[in-house]
Amino acid sequence: MKKVILSGFFALCSFGMFAQADAKNLPSKSKSFIEQHFSSNTVEIKENSNWQIWEDEKYEVKLANGVELDFDEDGNIIEIESQDNTVIPIEALPSKIISYLEKNYADVQVIGWEKQKKEQEIELANGIELEFDGQGNFRKID
Template sequence: MKNAVLNTLVLLTMAVAFLSCDKEETIQSADLPVAANTFLTTHFAKAKVSHVKKEKEGLSGREYTVYLSDGTEIVFDKNGDWTEVDGSNNTAIPETFILAPIVSYVNEKYPDAKIASIEKDRNEFDVELTNGFDLVFDANGTFKRMD
């Protein structure tokens, strides 16, 4: 009886682990949500899409990662809203989609640096500069701290 319970427990654990694994597939950029394609054509019009990966993210749904020919990576959530933009090799990314208070703060405090990557969570933005500094802003773009 103990072996049967143990075997069942092991099988259930393996099944849960298998089902919770991220599923990843390569898709065409035309298969991205409309908002993601609009973002790309508006803010990265000169860059070509190299490839796109669609990944199932457990309970949070789908996530799309777009790889541009210049090495930039952009992550979109299931609705096509950007969650992360990372320039390649610490190069500057366009600032046209970044909150104005963040851009102003960086330009004022770090005039020789540019924004190399930005990640947004529910309540804050994590901004990495080309000089290596990592800044955190709240959801409104107010500076909170340096990490």
């Protein structure tokens, strides 16, 4: 029984060291974004620089509350996704999208946001998906 407990303890410690080691490679812009909008515990930071398919996605951060953040190689946020329908702070979104949401969906919570080259998408907790252009201007309900 002691071996099982000790093994579990060492596994958790090594996991913590792994996450901290990778945090050093995370761009300061990404670190600032996380501190400003998601001050919860960071569980894992993974550098995806070897992924050939996802060339514009370099860092993936998984938070303890079930939210995943993806950053490009320059540290810019490109996706915020909730695994368990955890609410995403509206302040983490671009200002034009915040204004649109406050006017048109004030009572609905955001559970996903993704930025691509020419568009952005928002997923709301009520199942509605909204599409915006690259500058944050509303296009359509998807």
